[in-house]
Amino acid sequence: MPIGLAVSTVIFALRPDSSRPDEPSILSIPLVRRTRDPFAGRWSLPGGVADDDESLADTAARKLYETTQLAPAYLEQLYAFGDVDRAWSGRVVSVVYWALVRSELADQAAEGENVRWFAADELPDLAFDHNRIVEYALWRLRNKMEYSRIAHAFLGETFTLAELRRVHEIVLQRTLDPANFRRQIESSATVVATDEVVSGGRHRPPRLYRYDTTIRLADNGPLGG
Template identity: 40%
Template structure:
């Protein structure tokens, strides 16, 4: 599972330090084997909860990795999933030495082919920004349009025109005005918005 969040305006991924061979002591993605009596989705949800304590997040299947040499123990096929979560609403139940957030643009050497998996998940995420509301999964319950734009910029790694971005987002009809405002320092108060359908990703036609 590739768990993405935004920390300090940077895209980050949750990694778990391996305590078994191969790659003992190396960082890698949380995951594990599928039980004979469960679906792939059930296995993904279970492994995520067991390895990180994270539950109730939006998971989407990414890709199947089947290179014969990807695991030195033998032939292992990996079905990967990715999730997008707001950092301030995520509770990771593990010691810092076992789990840690790492910036996607500054990853340590990863076990197996996990670096390739993270790269593909980031590419998928960037591509889906153009035709879905997937980035909204990163947002807290209430947020400003400037905060939402910062999330898009963190994922894409580039600055966006403020006027064009707001026009595009408001045309999606997926946000609603809370009637509340947020003030930071001496700046003008900004409207607070929330999602009309939390936890749901809309496809833009």
């Protein structure tokens, strides 16, 4: 029996949720509604059958743009899912890519009847084994948050330590002690204090930081080299 090859993409972004006014942002992913069988009407990850004339990464990027209008600066391969019974039409191997995008890029995603953002931890019953794929992607993301500089993909070029801590809290789903977090970040030597501060507040203006791109970490996560 021939083996089919498909690609899917998991995009994570921090976005506001109108149903949670007390939470400024939550970890979210875009999903697309299937318009044909199998699983017609169910939500799924953006993707489709791999194209013979392009690389898997190019197919993933093209399918993602066609469905959501999102064009992240990078897509990195996450994992290959190939259980024998994962598709109805025969054995299909899905090569999954992922990316993290800032809120302003996520806001450019085309939303409508068949494209919608969902809270990553509160998904409906998805088509195929896409719930399992998202669960794995979430596990990888949270694991890497503990030891890599992956959080900077959600931030701008400069940021305050409070903003960086908030990204960790949203993704890890737990409150972090500000003093301990500051000590851990500063001792890691992965961020550099700039000469800039955030102006306009009534209190002492917080300093802006940036990631030290001269340091090559042992594991940069899905940000690549």
